Amino acid sequence: MIVRLSFYPIFLREMLLFKRKLLKLGYIFSAMVIPIIYLLAFGFGLGRDISIHGSDYLTFLIPGLVAMSSMNNSYTWVASTLNLNRIYFKTFQIYVQAPIKASSIMIGEVLAGMSKGLFASLLIIIVGYLSSTAFKITPLFLAVLLINCFLFSSLGVIAGMITKSHEDTATYSNFFIIPMAFFSGTFFPIDKLPFFVKVVIYLFPLTHTNIAIRKMHIDFEGVLSIIILLVYAAAFFYYGSRLIQRYSE
Secondary structure, three states, X not given: OOOOOOOHHHHHHHHHHHHHHHOOHHHHHHHHHHHHHHHHHHHHHHOOOOEEOOEEHHHHHHHHHHHHHHHHHHHHHHHHHHHHHHHOOOOHHHHHHOOOOHHHHHHHHHHHHHHHHHHHHHHHHHHHXXXXXXXXXXXXXXXXXXXXXXXXXXXXXXXXXXXXOHHHHHHHHHHHHHHHHHHOOOOOOXXXXXXXXXXXXXXXXXXXXXXXXXXXXXXXXXXHHHHHHHHHHHHHHHHHHHHHHOOOO
């Protein structure tokens, strides 16, 4: 039992730091401001005048904003915090020197990132329910959301481990996270894009999150997207664990 719970002190430390932020209203508003701006500008701006896949645009947009928000918060918190702890505060070295496995460190960091991603998603879900009566949450929606948070928290660990400075974290975000946020089907369906563009977009994990999270019932496309997400999640988790295991700074 001690071995199995060796990740808990790492997770608990991150949650205690997160609790301090939650006591500040500024953090809550900062987690909501960008998705709400998009919701106001695109959702209410375009309103219900546009129909996508048989529903109004606002109903189409809200699940995409949940997916995007979970990605941003799961990834950014882990990548930034781990980078700072490793390079500036030197607290990450204590984890490495402790008698616990690299996978336990990975689990603690990933669970912390997932918690922050889920919290940010909950805020958007609440706004979604208040904004659209057609917005529904299904068990499939929740499962995809959890996978998405796990996936991007694991990617955040990778970014936090390979960056050489805190500024590099923003560089990775600009090259990978921001393009995914805009071109992975968050704001518009990608089925009518040119083939050569879709080939690239379908490589983005957030694309498959947006596909699966909008499904009311599981079908072949949904199953395929979930399998792809699980492959990405397993690969990111494995690589992140290997980076921690090989860490020698």
